[in-house]
Amino acid sequence: AQSVTQLDSHVSVSEGTPVLLRCNYSSSYSPSLFWYVQHPNKGLQLLLKYTSAATLVKGINGFEAEFKKSETSFHLTKPSAHMSDAAEYFCVVSYSGGYNKLIFGAGTRLAVHP
Amino acid sequence: SAVISQKPSRDICQRGTSLTIQCQVDSQVTMMFWYRQQPGQSLTLIATANQGSEATYESGFVIDKFPISRPNLTFSTLTVSNMSPEDSSIYLCSVQGQGDEQYFGPGTRLTVT
Numbered sequence: 039a040q041s042v043t044q045l046d047s048h049v050s051v052s053e054g055t056p057v058l059l060r061c062n063y064s065s066s067y068s069p070s071l072f073w074y075v076q077h078p079n080k081g082l083q084l085l086l087k088y089t090s091a092a093t094l095v096k097g098i099n100g101f102e103a104e105f106k107k108s109e110t111s112f113h114l115t116k117p118s119a120h121m122s123d124a125a126e127y128f129c130v131v132s133y134s135g136g137y138n139k140l141i142f143g144a145g146t147r148l149a150v151h152p
Numbered sequence: 153s154a155v156i157s158q159k160p161s162r163d164i165c166q167r168g169t170s171l172t173i174q175c176q177v178d179s180q181v182t183m184m185f186w187y188r189q190q191p192g193q194s195l196t197l198i199a200t201a202n203q204g205s206e207a208t209y210e211s212g213f214v215i216d217k218f219p220i221s222r223p224n225l226t227f228s229t230l231t232v233s234n235m236s237p238e239d240s241s242i243y244l245c246s247v248q249g250q251g252d253e254q255y256f257g258p259g260t261r262l263t264v265t
Contacts, residue, residue, distance in 0.1 A: 138183065138248055138254070
């Protein structure tokens with residue numbers, strides 16, 4: 039069965055410092071993996087997706103994630119945090135058991151301090 | 153990506169009543185999905201709705217409580233029936249993109265008193 043574990047429920051960084059949000063997945067086949075962001079009182083926005091092409095995936099707003107099969111990880115990074123990055127981030131795996139179902143991690147709340 | 157709208161954006165309802173949430177997409181899509189996000193929680197899939205067929209419900213969700221309609225390829229509704237305070241959540245619809253990704257509507261924030 040597919041699942042995702044986000045290793046940190048809260049991450050706090052200073053503006054201008056790097057961001058690392060950790061995600062491990064479990065899948066019995068080669069998965070599709072995603073990161074979504076949810077700003078307060080806003081809908082979900084797709085940041086980036088991995089679909090078995092390049093292992094380093096670049097997304098919007100300077101975010102990127104690296105798929106590491108040996109570690110079953112898909113961590114999200116950004117070199118320099120901005121105040122506007124403060125939001126909830128979800129790591130997501132796609133389950134293709136007859137229909138496309140997304141399985142969401144518990145989420146990581148990112149706080150950015152001046 | 154598709155543009156998705158939901159109505160209402162928020163509502164406050166009395167327990168025992170029902171609320172129907174509408175989801176409109178600006179292009180034709182085969183599959184639409186309904187999710188629930190309880191306060192401070194992640195998203196959980198309620199059901200998958202294909203046009204012209206019965207919705208497929210996930211474990212823990214039943215049609216009597218969450219009836220879904222899918223009359224055409226751009227529209228769907230989710231009804232939350234006989235509401236209780238435990239139904240207070242954000243309800244989101246989504247559509248599948250060109251790959252496995254999904255695009256989400258802005259959500260409907262429901263409070264049941």
